[in-house]
Amino acid sequence: xxxxxxxxxxxxxxxxxxxxxxxxxxxxxxxxxxxxxxxxxxxxxxxxxxxxxxxxxxxxxxxxxxxxxxxxxxxxxxxxxxxxxxxxxxxxxxxxxxxxxxxxxxxxxxxxxxxxxxxxxxxxxxxxxxxxxxxxxxxxxxxxxxxxxxxxxxxxxxxxxxxxxxxxxxxxxxxxxxxxxxxxxxxxxxxxxxxxxxxxxxxxxxxxxxxxxxxxxxxxxxxxxxxxxxxxxxxxxxxxxxxxxxxxxxxxxxxxxxxxxxxxxxxxxxxxxxxxxxxxxxxxxxxxxxx
Amino acid sequence: xxxxxxxxxxxxxxxxxxxxxxxxxxxxxxxxxxxxxxxxxxxxxxxxxxxxxxxxxxxxxxxxxxxxxxxxxxxxxxxxxxxxxxxxxxxxxxxxxxxxxxxxxxxxxxxxxxxxxxxxxxxxxxxxxxxxxxxxxxxxxxxxxxxxxxxxxxxxxxxxxxxxxxxxxxxxxxxxxxxxxxxxxxxxxxxxxxxxxxxxxxxxxxxxxxxxxxxxxxxxxxxxxxxxxxxxxxxxxxxxxxxxxxxxxxxxxxxxxxxxxxxxxxxxxxxxxxxxxxxxxxxxxxxxxxx
Numbered sequence: 008x009x010x011x012x013x014x015x016x017x018x019x020x021x022x023x024x025x026x027x028x029x030x031x032x033x034x035x036x037x038x039x040x041x042x043x044x045x046x047x048x049x050x051x052x053x054x055x056x057x058x059x060x061x062x063x064x065x066x067x068x069x070x071x072x073x074x075x076x077x078x079x080x081x082x083x084x085x086x087x088x089x090x091x092x093x094x095x096x097x098x099x100x101x102x103x104x105x106x107x108x109x110x111x112x113x114x115x116x117x118x119x120x121x122x123x124x125x126x127x128x129x130x131x132x133x134x135x136x137x138x139x140x141x142x143x144x145x146x147x148x149x150x151x152x153x154x155x156x157x158x159x160x161x162x163x164x165x166x167x168x169x170x171x172x173x174x175x176x177x178x179x180x181x182x183x184x185x186x187x188x189x190x191x192x193x194x195x196x197x198x199x200x201x202x203x204x205x206x207x208x209x210x211x212x213x214x215x216x217x218x219x220x221x222x223x224x225x226x227x228x229x230x231x232x233x234x235x236x237x238x239x240x241x242x243x244x245x246x247x248x249x250x251x252x253x254x255x256x257x258x259x260x261x262x263x264x265x266x267x268x269x270x271x272x273x274x275x276x277x278x279x280x281x282x283x284x285x286x287x288x289x290x291x292x293x294x295x296x297x298x
Numbered sequence: 299x300x301x302x303x304x305x306x307x308x309x310x311x312x313x314x315x316x317x318x319x320x321x322x323x324x325x326x327x328x329x330x331x332x333x334x335x336x337x338x339x340x341x342x343x344x345x346x347x348x349x350x351x352x353x354x355x356x357x358x359x360x361x362x363x364x365x366x367x368x369x370x371x372x373x374x375x376x377x378x379x380x381x382x383x384x385x386x387x388x389x390x391x392x393x394x395x396x397x398x399x400x401x402x403x404x405x406x407x408x409x410x411x412x413x414x415x416x417x418x419x420x421x422x423x424x425x426x427x428x429x430x431x432x433x434x435x436x437x438x439x440x441x442x443x444x445x446x447x448x449x450x451x452x453x454x455x456x457x458x459x460x461x462x463x464x465x466x467x468x469x470x471x472x473x474x475x476x477x478x479x480x481x482x483x484x485x486x487x488x489x490x491x492x493x494x495x496x497x498x499x500x501x502x503x504x505x506x507x508x509x510x511x512x513x514x515x516x517x518x519x520x521x522x523x524x525x526x527x528x529x530x531x532x533x534x535x536x537x538x539x540x541x542x543x544x545x546x547x548x549x550x551x552x553x554x555x556x557x558x559x560x561x562x563x564x565x566x567x568x569x570x571x572x573x574x575x576x577x578x579x580x581x582x583x584x585x586x587x588x589x
Contacts, residue, residue: 108570108577174571198566202580217577219570273564275489279399279510280465286399286508286587289493293584296577 009254010277011284013264014291016257017205025213026062028124030077030113032069038297039064040106040113042125042206042213050093054084065124077114085120094119096155096211102128103171108202108217115171122212128168131179132266133197133221135164135187135231143246143274145267146231148187148238150260156211160260161252162238163267164223164231165189165197175199175219187241188234189223197221200273203265204296217296220266222273246276268292300545302575304555305582307548308496316504317353319415321368321404323360329588330355331397331404333416333497333504341384345375356415368405376411385410387446387502393419394462399493399508406462413503419459422470423557424488424512426455426478426522434537434565436558437522439478439529441551447502451551452543453529454558455514455522456480456488466490466510478532479525480514488512491564494556495587508587511557513564537567559583 026048027039043051043065052060057080059066071077088094096119103112104126121128135146146164150157167182169175176195183194200222207214231241244252250271253264269292271277279285317339318330334342334356343351348371350357362368379385387410394403395417412419426437437455441448458473460466467486474485491513498505522532535543541562544555560583562568570576 109574176569176571199569200564200566202570202577204581222566273491275491275513278467278490279493280467283400286493290495290587293587296581296584 009284010268010288011291013253013257013259013261013268014288016261017207017265018291018295019208020206021208024208025125027064028126029064029066030071031059031066032072033113036106040104040126041215043123044213047123050088051084054087057081057084074112074114078116081114081116081120085117088120089117094123096122100168101171102126102168104128108175108219112171118168118170119211122209122214125206125213125215127215127217129175130168130216130218130262131166131175131182131221132163132218132263133165133179133183133194133223134266134270135189135223135225135229136270137225137227137229137243139227141245143276144243145246145249145270146187146225147242147244147249148231148233149240149242151237151239154237157260159239160263161258162260162263164241165194165221166263169219179221185235186233186238187231189229189231193225193229194223197223201269202296203262203269203292205262205265206295207261209261214262216262218262218266220269222270246271246274250276265292300575301559301579302582304544304548304550304552304559305579307552308498308556309582309586310499311497312499315499316416318355319417320355320357321362322350322357323363324404327397331395331417332506334414335504338414341379342375345378348372348375365403365405369407372405372407372411376408379411380408385414387413391459392462393417393459395419399466399510403462409459409461410502413500413505416497416504416506418506418508420466421459421507421509421553422457422466422473422512423454423509423554424456424470424474424485424514425557425561426480426514426516426520427561428516428518428520428534430518432536434567435534436537436540436561437478437516438533438535438540439522439524440531440533442527442530445528448551450530451554452549453551453554455532456485456512457554457557460510470512474514476526477524477529478522480520480522484516484520485514488514492560493587494553494560494583496553496556497586498552500552505553507553509553509557511560513561537562537565541567556583 025042028041098118101115137144148162180194183189204217316333319332389409392406428435439453456474471485474480495508
């Protein structure tokens with residue numbers, strides 16, 4: 008058990024289980040846009056009017072050549088699958104799908120279907136912390152036991168997937184209010200501090216994520232309280248406690264562990280003179296995001 | 299001109315110009331330990347008692363199988379080359395050569411010869427900054443016009459190659475006193491905040507570096523002043539000025555630009571909602587360090 012195990016868990020990728028998802032004729036495309044599990048690819052072959060499915064790839068033909076046509080046809084398919092109970096984590100919220108954050112989306116798609124096609128997704132992860140004379144303390148949430156994904160796991164103060172059409176900052180402010188009752192003016196102080204990425208096979212599908220990381224320094228008198236049913240409770244832990252829990256258990260949600268380790272690294276809680284794995288941790292954290 | 303150009307300049311690697319430098323029988327070795335320019339490899343063929351030189355590689359044979367024997371024979375060769383003026387940046391200071399920071403060195407070697415063999419090297423780069431109501435200000439040094447490497451370029455408050463046998467922290471404290479008259483108790487507050495790496499072909503040889511980055515918050519009343527002949531003068535610049543200079547010129551030393559960009563990224567001076575290249579910058583900064 009250790010930091011490197013937490014990072015490796017985010018890069019679990021048995022490549023032989025997946026085939027590329029390709030937009031035929033996508034300009035400048037080198038790598039596949041997404042990754043489909045073979046069994047689900049065979050299921051998609053039930054939509055021959057939409058997909059060209061071979062052993063090598065699932066292809067959305069070039070006749071769907073713009074945002075609207077791709078969005079419409081994919082929505083039709085996922086609605087059909089949803090009606091049959093085959094999109095288990097249906098969220099009724101769309102993601103914008105693009106290869107790099109900031110590019111115009113190729114199409115929009117129900118969030119729950121995004122990992123089924125292993126498509127690029129984005130999220131904001133905000134570490135809320137308090138600076139004390141004894142060092143930093145981090146706000147840690149415990150996810151509701153009723154959440155579909157990672158129930159009961161430890162989480163950030165604020166985090167969320169990136170819905171279609173919102174700026175990252177507006178999403179930070181929205182999630183801050185929803186998840187932890189953080190007022191908008193306080194949440195707006197969150198500072199962008201980098202990004203992390205991974206391709207990871209999970210129960211919900213193929214997570215092909217870039218996480219935008221933010222630090223939010225909070226006043227000592229701030230108290231986080233859940234404002235929806237997503238978070239059970241909040242704790243304010245010294246970083247040493249966060250790190251021990253992170254190193255010695257799998258209690259943090261898989262990608263939250265990654266972001267917390269990044270936070271610890273940036274704030275001097277790992278020392279290259281003392282941590283034998285320092286260089287390996289830095290290198291491992293830094294894999295998984297593509298230019 | 300832009301941030302990505304600064305990063306690319308640190309990864310300039312015309313691979314066809316180099317052949318591997320290999321320790322024969324090195325336990326667990328996968329990648330080459332170093333990289334030798336072809337012309338210099340032919341020069342090393344003049345030492346047939348020491349190296350096995352082929353078109354494919356320069357090999358130090360397995361009979362040199364420990365720290366002492368490798369160190370002794372390589373010292374003999376580089377002293378010989380030095381006497382003939384073929385180690386242009388002779389420093390009279392040894393580096394410890396290891397594949398990963400924290401591992402026992404395989405041998406020690408005159409610093410000026412390390413890039414000639416493209417061997418892994420380490421350094422500490424310390425950003426000294428002041429927090430003001432208007433944001434962060436960064437101490438920037440101008441290197442002496444008499445320095446062998448990067449004369450007149452802009453530099454950190456404190457930086458230095460990692461000599462054999464010193465901890466990183468002790469090197470930070472040593473360089474802080476030498477370069478900027480920073481007292482030891484103040485320098486000791488520097489926080490490790492990550493590491494960056496690159497393989498880069500430069501005039502001085504093949505730079506195969508890992509840079510350990512530190513942040514040092516300084517009191518407003520602190521004034522940096524040069525304490526040796528390495529730095530000409532110091533400036534205290536708002537981050538906006540640092541970033542404009544970094545983006546629009548090549549005035550910063552190549553690897554200093556990399557570390558400053560990392561600093562800017564970690565402190566919220568790049569925003570993924572505004573900087574179109576944000577994801578590309580994060581990804582590019584994160585290449586070049588191996589686990």
